[in-house]
Amino acid sequence: MDVSQYLEIFLDETNEHLQNLNTQILSLEQDPENMDTINEIFRAAHSLKGMAGTMGYKRMQTLTHDMENVFSEVRNGNIKVKADMIDVLFQCLDALEEYNTNIRESSDEGTNDNGALIKRLNDIMTGGSGAEEAPAAKEEPAGEAAAAKEETAASAGGGFHGVKLDENQQSVLSDAIKQNKKVYGLTVRVQESCILKAARAFLVFKAIEETSEIIVSDPSSQDIEDERFDQEFNLIIVSEADLDVVVTAAKGVSEIEDVTGSVLKLEDITGAATAEEEASGASEVSTEAPAQQEEAPVANEAPAAQPAEKQTQAPAAQTAPAAKKNTANKPVVNRTVRVDIEKLDTLMNLVSELIIAKNSLVSASAMSGNSSQAVNEQIEYLESVTTSLHESVMKVRMVPIESTVNKFPRMVRDLQKKLGKKMELYMSGEETELDRTVVDQIGDPLMHLLRNSADHGLESAAVRKERGKPEVGSIFLDAYQDGNNVVIEVRDDGNGIDTKAVKNKAIERGIITPEQGEAMSEKEIIDLLFNAGFSTAKVVSDVSGRGVGLDVVKSMIESLSGEVEVKSRLGEGSTWTIRLPLTLAIIQALMVEIGDEKYAIALGSIQTIEDILPSDVNLVQAKEVIQLRDLVIPLIRLNEILDIPSKKNPEDNLVVVVVKKGDKLAGLVVDELIGQQEIVIKSLGKYISKCKIISGATVLGDGEVALILDANALL
Amino acid sequence: MNDATSTYETNELRTVGETTQFIVIKLGEEQYGIDIKYIDNIVRMPHITRVPKVDEYLKGVINLRGEVIPVMSIRIKMGLEPDVETKSSRIIILKLEQQGTIGVIVDEVKEVVTLENDRIEKMAYDSKDERATFLSGVGKSDGGLISLLDLNAVVLDSSLT
Numbered sequence: 001m002d003v004s005q006y007l008e009i010f011l012d013e014t015n016e017h018l019q020n021l022n023t024q025i026l027s028l029e030q031d032p033e034n035m036d037t038i039n040e041i042f043r044a045a046h047s048l049k050g051m052a053g054t055m056g057y058k059r060m061q062t063l064t065h066d067m068e069n070v071f072s073e074v075r076n077g078n079i080k081v082k083a084d085m086i087d088v089l090f091q092c093l094d095a096l097e098e099y100n101t102n103i104r105e106s107s108d109e110g111t112n113d114n115g116a117l118i119k120r121l122n123d124i125m126t127g128g129s130g131a132e133e134a135p136a137a138k139e140e141p142a143g144e145a146a147a148a149k150e151e152t153a154a155s156a157g158g159g160f161h162g163v164k165l166d167e168n169q170q171s172v173l174s175d176a177i178k179q180n181k182k183v184y185g186l187t188v189r190v191q192e193s194c195i196l197k198a199a200r201a202f203l204v205f206k207a208i209e210e211t212s213e214i215i216v217s218d219p220s221s222q223d224i225e226d227e228r229f230d231q232e233f234n235l236i237i238v239s240e241a242d243l244d245v246v247v248t249a250a251k252g253v254s255e256i257e258d259v260t261g262s263v264l265k266l267e268d269i270t271g272a273a274t275a276e277e278e279a280s281g282a283s284e285v286s287t288e289a290p291a292q293q294e295e296a297p298v299a300n301e302a303p304a305a306q307p308a309e310k311q312t313q314a315p316a317a318q319t320a321p322a323a324k325k326n327t328a329n330k331p332v333v334n335r336t337v338r339v340d341i342e343k344l345d346t347l348m349n350l351v352s353e354l355i356i357a358k359n360s361l362v363s364a365s366a367m368s369g370n371s372s373q374a375v376n377e378q379i380e381y382l383e384s385v386t387t388s389l390h391e392s393v394m395k396v397r398m399v400p401i402e403s404t405v406n407k408f409p410r411m412v413r414d415l416q417k418k419l420g421k422k423m424e425l426y427m428s429g430e431e432t433e434l435d436r437t438v439v440d441q442i443g444d445p446l447m448h449l450l451r452n453s454a455d456h457g458l459e460s461a462a463v464r465k466e467r468g469k470p471e472v473g474s475i476f477l478d479a480y481q482d483g484n485n486v487v488i489e490v491r492d493d494g495n496g497i498d499t500k501a502v503k504n505k506a507i508e509r510g511i512i513t514p515e516q517g518e519a520m521s522e523k524e525i526i527d528l529l530f531n532a533g534f535s536t537a538k539v540v541s542d543v544s545g546r547g548v549g550l551d552v553v554k555s556m557i558e559s560l561s562g563e564v565e566v567k568s569r570l571g572e573g574s575t576w577t578i579r580l581p582l583t584l585a586i587i588q589a590l591m592v593e594i595g596d597e598k599y600a601i602a603l604g605s606i607q608t609i610e611d612i613l614p615s616d617v618n619l620v621q622a623k624e625v626i627q628l629r630d631l632v633i634p635l636i637r638l639n640e641i642l643d644i645p646s647k648k649n650p651e652d653n654l655v656v657v658v659v660k661k662g663d664k665l666a667g668l669v670v671d672e673l674i675g676q677q678e679i680v681i682k683s684l685g686k687y688i689s690k691c692k693i694i695s696g697a698t699v700l701g702d703g704e705v706a707l708i709l710d711a712n713a714l715l
Numbered sequence: 716m717n718d719a720t721s722t723y724e725t726n727e728l729r730t731v732g733e734t735t736q737f738i739v740i741k742l743g744e745e746q747y748g749i750d751i752k753y754i755d756n757i758v759r760m761p762h763i764t765r766v767p768k769v770d771e772y773l774k775g776v777i778n779l780r781g782e783v784i785p786v787m788s789i790r791i792k793m794g795l796e797p798d799v800e801t802k803s804s805r806i807i808i809l810k811l812e813q814q815g816t817i818g819v820i821v822d823e824v825k826e827v828v829t830l831e832n833d834r835i836e837k838m839a840y841d842s843k844d845e846r847a848t849f850l851s852g853v854g855k856s857d858g859g860l861i862s863l864l865d866l867n868a869v870v871l872d873s874s875l876t
Binding site: 684694 | 761762764765766767768769773775776777778781782783784785814815816817
């Protein structure tokens with residue numbers, strides 16, 4: 001069967017499951033007894049196995065299968081979660097990740113069998129066995145599993161394939177037998193290659209319901225609908241037709257591998273009920289599948305609520321409330337649609353075009369001069385609609401940074417072992433949203449900063465103790481929205497940046513001369529860290545210093561139109577702040593005029609606009625500065641930088657746009673302010689890429705092109 | 716936007732068999748031919764937005780149906796007198812594989828000629844004239860000799876060579 005069309009979905013979902021497993025296993029390490037976590041892990045591993053099997057990735061399937069076995073044993077309380085087990089599980093996840101990467105690149109899982117891992121998993125299993133149920137048999141290929149289940153059920157005293165009956169179902173079945181109706185137990189097996197198991201199961205239900213009533217299904221009908229079953233499910237039905245007829249009807253559904261049935265007698269039914277009582281009474285930690293756990297309390301409530309005569313009613317009435325309850329217990333799933341990011345790009349482009357068209361309409365209407373009130377009102381309406389449209393499309397493209405930062409706790413855990421330091425990662429604001437393309441690309445720089453903090457920032461436990469700090473170092477990752485920007489901070493309470501060491505290193509590397517070093521401020525020295533090929537770690541470790549320096553972090557962030565800065569106090573720690581724009585395509589800008597040319601300055605970088613008397617301009621080191629609320633701000637005369645003759649007289653007041661980049665301020669001198677406008681950023685193309693101070697261009701309402709000044713490059 | 720576009724964009728104008736079609740343009744007194752397969756569009760002179768701090772021959776950018784497209788002066792690139800904008804000045808929009816879309820300013824667009832390939836002579840490179848490096852050959856048409864522009868050489872970023 002051709003499964004290539006499902007590959008994309010498979011990869012996406014595998015990623016989600018792996019991420020989920022990572023998170024859950026981490027929390028299991030903290031709280032090894034948490035049943036919810038174990039169940040969640042089991043479910044994720046199970047889905048992974050099923051998906052890998054469907055896609056024909058045998059190695060991946062084998063590994064997940066063995067992992068699932070371990071979880072199954074943990075869930076049954078047969079083995080306890082231990083630290084070394086967690087390590088093995090994490091290694092398994094890494095191996096799975098590797099398979100996934102291989103599949104993404106070559107749609108082949110590769111040839112690594114991970115035999116050693118599988119052996120260790122099995123060791124865990126045997127180490128923890130000694131329980132009643134033979135662990136190996138339990139999750140072996142479904143045929144054997146069924147046999148094993150049957151045995152268990154038989155030993156518990158009858159029933160059908162271990163299907164447990166509650167009082168209600170029992171009485172329905174006994175009544176049916178007393179009325180000379182036949183009760184059958186059916187086992188339906190779906191083909192391994194079947195993709196839509198739930199749909200097939202539904203058809204089987206349909207076929208059977210033509211002749212019979214389905215009293216019990218195991219797993220529950222809700223679970224079957226949600227595809228929460230492996231390859232087969234059991235049904236107990238009441239029918240007036242012969243067994244053959246029912247079995248043939250069920251077999252008639254395509255992709256059903258086999259249907260086996262047997263006639264159930266009264267003892268079977270009552271026997272199963274006793275078994276169920278024993279089972280539920282045996283322990284709080286149930287040995288049943290989660291679905292059955294959920295069903296049990298519901299079933300227990302049911303008889304009390306229902307009058308005796310109603311018990312013989314159609315089974316649908318009984319399964320319905322159970323199903324409802326199940327739905328209520330299920331985790332809330334967002335209603336989502338997966339959309340190719342390219343389609344969203346197209347949509348965004350169209351919105352951009354619309355905004356340009358709107359701007360043209362605005363300026364055309366202003367030009368014609370005799371526009372009526374009605375036209376103006378409609379234009380205002382159009383403006384508000386396009387702005388909301390833009391915002392909505394932007395929101396569609398936004399995803400929480402969660403998907404990227406979720407892997408960091410795991411990474412820090414590994415780093416801790418590798419570096420032999422004690423540390424803890426605290427994250428906040430994972431729900432902060434950013435443009436999808438930015439989220440995809442911010443992972444690496446963040447990872448590098450975290451590694452940097454762990455490796456260079458935090459001291460060893462002994463040193464920390466000496467300095468009166470808690471032995472366990474803390475790394476914080478905080479994300480939050482700040483106006484039109486998203487800020488991500490990586491903070492540690494480590495040693496901070498040793499500016500002397502940095503300076504010496506820079507001189508040693510020939511990046512600066514000793515004289516330059518003398519004249520540099522602390523901040524300038526710290527900025528040297530972003531220089532290409534700078535690494536202060538005295539020993540090149542596995543963690544950092546593999547050639548990817550902070551300069552790469554900086555350039556990656558700048559390629560996303562963001563900026564990064566660092567603050568540090570020796571002995572107290574450092575804070576790395578990344579500031580990213582919410583969107584890259586459409587921005588609010590201030591339009592200014594210099595000479596007879598128009599330029600746009602992104603509103604986000606503008607601090608204030610000032611009217612300055614020429615006499616207030618002072619010279620410091622032959623550079624023009626102004627003093628503003630105790631701050632000395634250097635002036636940049638844009639007309640000089642852009643080679644345009646200014647229209648203004650030297651004695652006129654200066655219009656100064658104060659822009660900010662990190663902590664740095666500068667005053668840009670322009671001729672006139674035109675106003676604020678929503679602009680669509682267009683690239684100048686690679687043909688004109690030499691001009692660093694221009695970050696792009698935009699088409700104005702009158703069809704002219706205006707250039708966008710990059711305030712960051714000017715500073 | 717303009718009538719020139721509609722005249723030169725008709726579909727009949729294609730390279731047929733052993734012939735190549737050229738658009739004949741004028742720079743000063745001399746006639747040059749541009750292979751029609753590279754031509755996307757011909758537009759009248761719009762407002763050109765100057766881009767600071769770039770090579771002199773890059774005149775700036777224009778808005779072509781919502782796209783921002785760089786415009787260069789062949790005259791300056793070839794070391795001729797700077798362009799003087801007149802009524803007949805046009806911008807020819809070229810679509811090149813490597814450099815993408817770019818506009819070039821010409822004094823005048825004259826006509827479309829179809830040259831049989833055996834009437835095109837490859838350029839003899841003994842010429843000391845600097846301008847010759849921008850030519851791929853010379854075509855003989857009824858209207859006289861046409862210097863055929865080597866567009867890749869014209870558009871090439873000279874600072875990279």
